[in-house]
Amino acid sequence: MSIRLLSPIRFSVAQIFSALVVLAVLCSCASPTAHAQRSVSKRFPAGKNVRVELKNISGTITVESWNRNEIKITASLEAPTANVTPKLMGECVSIDVMGDNRGRGDVGDVNFKIQLPQDSSVDIETRRGNITVSNIRGGLVRAHITSEGDITLSGISASQVLAQNTIGDIFFDGDFSRGGTYQFQSTKGNISVRIPSDSAFRLVAQAPTKKIALNEFWNNGFKNLGDGRKFVGDVGDGRSSVMVTTFQGSITFLRR
Amino acid sequence: MNCEKCQELVGELVDGALSPEDESTLTLHLEECLACSEVRNDLQSIVSFCQSHRGEYSAPPNETALWLRIRNVIETEVQLPATALPAQGFWSRWMSRSWELSIPQLAASAAAMVLIVSLGTTVLLRRWDNGAGKAPVATLPNSDAATRVRDRMREQQQAMDYWNHRVEANKVRWNQQMRDTFDRNVKALDETVNERLNELNRNPHDEFSEAMLNAALNDKLAMLRDFSDL
Numbered sequence: 001m002s003i004r005l006l007s008p009i010r011f012s013v014a015q016i017f018s019a020l021v022v023l024a025v026l027c028s029c030a031s032p033t034a035h036a037q038r039s040v041s042k043r044f045p046a047g048k049n050v051r052v053e054l055k056n057i058s059g060t061i062t063v064e065s066w067n068r069n070e071i072k073i074t075a076s077l078e079a080p081t082a083n084v085t086p087k088l089m090g091e092c093v094s095i096d097v098m099g100d101n102r103g104r105g106d107v108g109d110v111n112f113k114i115q116l117p118q119d120s121s122v123d124i125e126t127r128r129g130n131i132t133v134s135n136i137r138g139g140l141v142r143a144h145i146t147s148e149g150d151i152t153l154s155g156i157s158a159s160q161v162l163a164q165n166t167i168g169d170i171f172f173d174g175d176f177s178r179g180g181t182y183q184f185q186s187t188k189g190n191i192s193v194r195i196p197s198d199s200a201f202r203l204v205a206q207a208p209t210k211k212i213a214l215n216e217f218w219n220n221g222f223k224n225l226g227d228g229r230k231f232v233g234d235v236g237d238g239r240s241s242v243m244v245t246t247f248q249g250s251i252t253f254l255r256r
Numbered sequence: 257m258n259c260e261k262c263q264e265l266v267g268e269l270v271d272g273a274l275s276p277e278d279e280s281t282l283t284l285h286l287e288e289c290l291a292c293s294e295v296r297n298d299l300q301s302i303v304s305f306c307q308s309h310r311g312e313y314s315a316p317p318n319e320t321a322l323w324l325r326i327r328n329v330i331e332t333e334v335q336l337p338a339t340a341l342p343a344q345g346f347w348s349r350w351m352s353r354s355w356e357l358s359i360p361q362l363a364a365s366a367a368a369m370v371l372i373v374s375l376g377t378t379v380l381l382r383r384w385d386n387g388a389g390k391a392p393v394a395t396l397p398n399s400d401a402a403t404r405v406r407d408r409m410r411e412q413q414q415a416m417d418y419w420n421h422r423v424e425a426n427k428v429r430w431n432q433q434m435r436d437t438f439d440r441n442v443k444a445l446d447e448t449v450n451e452r453l454n455e456l457n458r459n460p461h462d463e464f465s466e467a468m469l470n471a472a473l474n475d476k477l478a479m480l481r482d483f484s485d486l
Contacts, residue, residue, distance in 0.1 A: 057486065058433075058434065098485065098486075105429055106429060106430060106431045106434075108431070127434070127437075127482060127483065127486065128434070128437050146478070146479050146482040146483065147437050147438065147440075147441040147483075148437055148440065148441055166441045166444055166445065166475070166479065167440065167441055167444050187441075187445055187448055187472070187475060188444040188448075206464075208451065208452070208455075208464075208465070208468060225464065226463075226464030226465075229464055230464055245471070247448040247451075247472060248444070248447070248448060248451075
């Protein structure tokens, strides 16, 4: 036995490779993050004018429509101690990560995926993290990030759209409804608005950087206020109201 | 014996300290005079009460302190005529006061004054520097618009100080990522505020910059409020 211990042991490349693979698998299974990730999923029946309200702290939020008459909320929790309890109150499904975890300390990221009928309203606010909302045609789409994160709203046809962040870009791709209100504001981010060429609206666009590109939506009726930092004017005969403000970024209007 | 003489001696009568001769004269007067007789009766009843309740009164908790207080009161009353001299102002009294200082005392006083002035200057300069760090860097010229902006900023600063205080108290509970995010975003908002202030410094009547400054200050306040909840 002692002779065997002292003598060199020969390993094949396959043996070494297998051992490394086993080791890697064991390590990844034992890592705290792998254990920490927890998923919560809940479904609610959806009425006609359903509304989803989400108050998150940190993490990505993805909202998309589907053809089912129900709402599915899936949350991926970074911290095992975090608590997410969606509540149904009448026609409104409410998720308050802040309230559900008060006094629990740092709960880490909570990433959401919400699937709901396209006629729903969506009201989302978070302290940080990206928000993506796609193919929603309800009354309201609100995406508010207190600090940083990109906001991407695509396929939106709501009568009221509000998007605001501090650091991060905002992208809107959708329609402006007649009589609707649309506000996009970023402190340090670029704002892009992609709309059909026949869109009709009253626009107030403000950017101290003077980087305002209205492209084919520009017309001579626009008033240039503040030496190119603010433009006010009507596009077409629509009565929807659009306000776009960025303090340190650019504003770009694109034709769909 | 008249009433005056009688009332002088009535105390000694009650104490039983009169000579037999004086006692009989006084007794005769008391039998004839109702007023003096009432005085004798009153005095007699007081003495009798004191004698019958002797030892029942409670002694002062600290006899020495009581006497000291009485003495202080008496001395104060004695000194009152001196303080009741024609009223002199603090400044005139201070100015008319004479100082006798030796050379070492004089040197020590001068050194103390130099030390106090230099310390005071250092503290003031530091405060000034801190204030400049918190408040926007740009200064505004004197005009109605600038005054309006300054007033607005002063109001906002008070609210921001309040929320900032709450944020700082809660910050220890955040993870490092959240702390970094917060600092980055406050910096972005401060940059915006300073840019607008610089613009207003160049053109105090720039309404666009004033409106944008107000919006940026509101955004900063909202962010502080939101993060103070974490």
